[in-house]
Amino acid sequence: MFLVTLSLVEPAFGLVFWMTLSFLTVLFILAKFAWKPILNSLHEREKTIEDALSEAKKAREEIANMKASNEDLMRQARAEREELLKEARDVRDREIATAKDKAKAEADAMLGRAREDIRNEKNAAITEMKNQVAELSILVAERILKEKLGDPAAQKALVDKVMTEADLRKS
Amino acid sequence: MLKPLLRAAFVIFGALSLGAATAQHEAHATDSTTAHAVATEVHAAAAAEGHSVEGHGEAKKKGFDAGKLILDHIGDEHGWHLWGHTSLPLPVILYNTQRGFSVFSSSRFEHGHKAHDGYMLHEGRVVAVNEDGEVDAHHATVNEELTKATWDISITKNVMSLLVSMALLLWIFLSIAGAYTRRAGMAPKGLQSFIEPIILFVRDDVAKSAIGPKYMKYMPYLLTAFFFIFLNNLLGLIPIFPGGANLTGNIAVTLVLALITFGIVTFSGNKHYWHHIFAMPGVPGWVLVILTPVEILGMLLKPFVLMIRLFANITAGHIIALSFFSLIFVFGETSAGAGYGVAIGSWAFTVFMAMLELLVAFIQAYVFTFLSAMYIGAAIEEPQHH
Numbered sequence: 294m295f296l297v298t299l300s301l302v303e304p305a306f307g308l309v310f311w312m313t314l315s316f317l318t319v320l321f322i323l324a325k326f327a328w329k330p331i332l333n334s335l336h337e338r339e340k341t342i343e344d345a346l347s348e349a350k351k352a353r354e355e356i357a358n359m360k361a362s363n364e365d366l367m368r369q370a371r372a373e374r375e376e377l378l379k380e381a382r383d384v385r386d387r388e389i390a391t392a393k394d395k396a397k398a399e400a401d402a403m404l405g406r407a408r409e410d411i412r413n414e415k416n417a418a419i420t421e422m423k424n425q426v427a428e429l430s431i432l433v434a435e436r437i438l439k440e441k442l443g444d445p446a447a448q449k450a451l452v453d454k455v456m457t458e459a460d461l462r463k464s
Numbered sequence: 465m466l467k468p469l470l471r472a473a474f475v476i477f478g479a480l481s482l483g484a485a486t487a488q489h490e491a492h493a494t495d496s497t498t499a500h501a502v503a504t505e506v507h508a509a510a511a512a513e514g515h516s517v518e519g520h521g522e523a524k525k526k527g528f529d530a531g532k533l534i535l536d537h538i539g540d541e542h543g544w545h546l547w548g549h550t551s552l553p554l555p556v557i558l559y560n561t562q563r564g565f566s567v568f569s570s571s572r573f574e575h576g577h578k579a580h581d582g583y584m585l586h587e588g589r590v591v592a593v594n595e596d597g598e599v600d601a602h603h604a605t606v607n608e609e610l611t612k613a614t615w616d617i618s619i620t621k622n623v624m625s626l627l628v629s630m631a632l633l634l635w636i637f638l639s640i641a642g643a644y645t646r647r648a649g650m651a652p653k654g655l656q657s658f659i660e661p662i663i664l665f666v667r668d669d670v671a672k673s674a675i676g677p678k679y680m681k682y683m684p685y686l687l688t689a690f691f692f693i694f695l696n697n698l699l700g701l702i703p704i705f706p707g708g709a710n711l712t713g714n715i716a717v718t719l720v721l722a723l724i725t726f727g728i729v730t731f732s733g734n735k736h737y738w739h740h741i742f743a744m745p746g747v748p749g750w751v752l753v754i755l756t757p758v759e760i761l762g763m764l765l766k767p768f769v770l771m772i773r774l775f776a777n778i779t780a781g782h783i784i785a786l787s788f789f790s791l792i793f794v795f796g797e798t799s800a801g802a803g804y805g806v807a808i809g810s811w812a813f814t815v816f817m818a819m820l821e822l823l824v825a826f827i828q829a830y831v832f833t834f835l836s837a838m839y840i841g842a843a844i845e846e847p848q849h850h
Contacts, residue, residue, distance in 0.1 A: 334644040
């Protein structure tokens, strides 16, 4: 029992020999034909992925830059347009204002003249009317007087009446 | 030494799981070959302690020696025992400084019953005998002098398993390397995608973190060692041929691995490393008298511990798994019912242990590789400028 146990921790020469031989052979073969291509291609793949990622990042940054410059241009263009529009609006406003002023002044002048004409016409008409009324009154008075003063009694009554009224007016 | 402990463990465990009925076929389903091996060892094992056994059948004629069975299993043998009385004969290769080379099949020994060509098996070892040709082992006399001059480089069970695992390693990794060159720059596929994370793990978490920027030079060794240990740990868990050998739990194998690590550390050690071992800077001369031997001892202890750790962990796993199965037959000797009862518990515990051993298989491969990388890293570390 003890002997067998001892042999467990006592390395057997044959196994040491074969282990050394085969392990070193396999190590050599694998190092040359397996680990080298595997590690290389792993490394290459990682590099490719890394490159692709960094390129993508660069592209993204470029796009962002481009976007920023585009936006700048757009902003400038928009500002210019605003300016132009504003100027145009100002010009138009000014034109409109002057036109309005002119039109108003003309209209005022026309109205003034029209009013003057109307007033003149009115005065002429009133004067004429007064003259006609006076003429008519005289005619009427003449006629009435001619009619009424044919009769003496009537003359007397009229004189009285006029006298009374004159009295009344005096008092 | 080991046996009383095992027996005590059996008794405690048996008391827990005694009393149930039939579960032997369940045990067969999980680990049938180990069970087979156990069953056949019952025939072979000699009655060491003379249990009183009332027999029905051949199996009960001799006592069951669990300790011998377990030690036989975790040890090495000439020829590969498959099942029952069938073993796969393997070539015996001997070199004797006086007799020269002898190569013959291990079946010529007839399991230690015959001497052949001046050699015979004695307690699992090849010894030289005085008689030549085919002689019965009982009549042969051991020649101590010639035995000492004999170098046994036979293809034993462990060597065979070693060669099989090396062939597997070559096949797996050469085909994967082919896949990498064929599908360059593309996503991994199949076996490649199973192995790749492990390779990356060894590269990033073992080599890069422990060695530093010069890790690339040591990657071939670290990867080979990692996959060799991992593969053989897993093969050791498979009870059927060509698995089941206790290769990474063999001290010769772990010795070679540890020696290679030691060699790499020693040869890549820079001035800074040797300076720290032989003349620790900033330490007065009289302290160095004590410190330098301690440092040298530490340098040698590192690979020694590497060797022992892997050996002990894997061997312990095999011993535990086999102990649970031996339990069935230890109890089966006293009564068949007890044997069946214990079988249920043994089966459950073996399944649990197998799960644990899967984890251990990976962890031990990782620990060995990581510590190797740490030692290499310490040897090539550049001094920090103060």
